[in-house]
Amino acid sequence: MNLHRPNANEALQTKNRSRNVAPQSGICSRCLDGCKGNCDMFQATFRGRELLYPQPFGKVTAGADKDYPVDYSHLNIMGYALGAKGIAPDPDKATFPAVDTETSFGFSQKVKMKVPIFTGALGSTDIARINWNHFAVGAAISGISLVCGENVCGIDPELELDGQGMVTKSPEMDRRVKMYRRYHEGYGDILVQINVEDTRNGVAEYVIEKLGAETIELKWGQGAKCIGGEIKVNSLERAIELKNRGYIVTPDPENPAFQAAFKAGPLKQFERHSR
Ligand code: SF4
Incomplete structure (x- = not known):
């Protein structure tokens, strides 16, 4: 039993001509000479590895739709009163609005968060750039941490580098950090990811010294993923x-x-x- 549906996916804007497909390959049970196609295999013969990219590129956020035999919908949480932990067993105190979801991360310098949530990393893609303000303001006022992904300086059209190739000005990175900070209410932090190219271009020094960033994440290996970077x-x-x-x-x-x-x-x- 194939838990994928190979050879056709909405994320790639591909589909089978036939309603019957071989489950393991995803090829139509009648693969027709002269088919005008639109399955993955058909498109790959023309455009090759461009099919690695969800389409239209820069306008979508894509997720995997593999069907797992077990998921959370198979579980029921059957709550019933059995004492109280973290709050007094008092019906005037153990109330829904009094639920405390606050947490923190960090070892010596703790960062408080209202809810234990980090956003996904929003880096140099168009979808991240175009929607940055919504994410940044939403994360800031929700008291969660916002992850600014890699290569933001590297693809900034207005980037300025010094003679050693180190960042001296990046209006796009400035905008990203400032937008989060403007609405920050003391919970969560903006966390800037730094990859190999960012490290070489001095992005860590720039965001810490010029923009006052306090949290960075050093990363290597993005390009080794199936698709990434x-x-x-x-x-x-x-x-x-x-x-x-x-x-x-x-x-x-x-x-x-x-x-x-x-x-x-x-x-x-x-x-x-x-x-
Ligand atoms: S080329 Fe056409 S007939 Fe063959 S598998 Fe693809 S969609 Fe089906």
């Missing part, structure tokens, strides 16, 4: 700029053959990979 780049100039900032850009935007393919049309986008 990647954005699509729609212009040749931008692809070359990101390569010059230390990113791996595929295909190589400085290769004359790929430049010609991009200008002629078959090559539509470059990919920026971070580590």
Whole structure:
């Protein structure tokens, strides 16, 4: 029994022509010569690994829809009164509004939170940039911690670097930190992730010394995941700029053959990979 539904998924905007598919491969039980297709396999013959990316890229947040045999919906929580812990067993005190969900993290410098929640990391993707204000304000007034993902400085079009390639100005990072801080009510913190490229570009020094950030997360290995650390780049100039900032850009935007393919049309986008 296949718990996936291979070869067709809304996240990739692909589907089978037939209503009957072989469960293990996801190929239609009648794979038709001349099919105009739209399954993964059909599209992959034209666009190859572009199918790694949920579509339309930069406008969606995608989740896996694998069906697990057991999930939380199979469990019932049957509550009944059996004393009280954390509060007096007093019907005037043990009330719903008195529930305390406060917690903290950190070893020597504790950060209090109203609820034990961190956001997912919102980094250099368009979806994170465009929706940042909603997340930042919501997290700040909810008293939870907001994770600013990797490469925010690295893809900032207005980024300024010094002679050693270290960040001296990043209006996009400034905006992200300031927006959270403006609505911060003493609970939670903004946590800036730093990957290999960020480390080399001095992002940690910039956010700590210039923006007053107090929490950072050092990360390595993003590029080793199935998909991660990647954005699509729609212009040749931008692809070359990101390569010059230390990113791996595929295909190589400085290769004359790929430049010609991009200008002629078959090559539509470059990919920026971070580590
Ligand atoms: S190519 Fe067409 S017929 Fe073949 S598996 Fe894909 S959708 Fe089905």
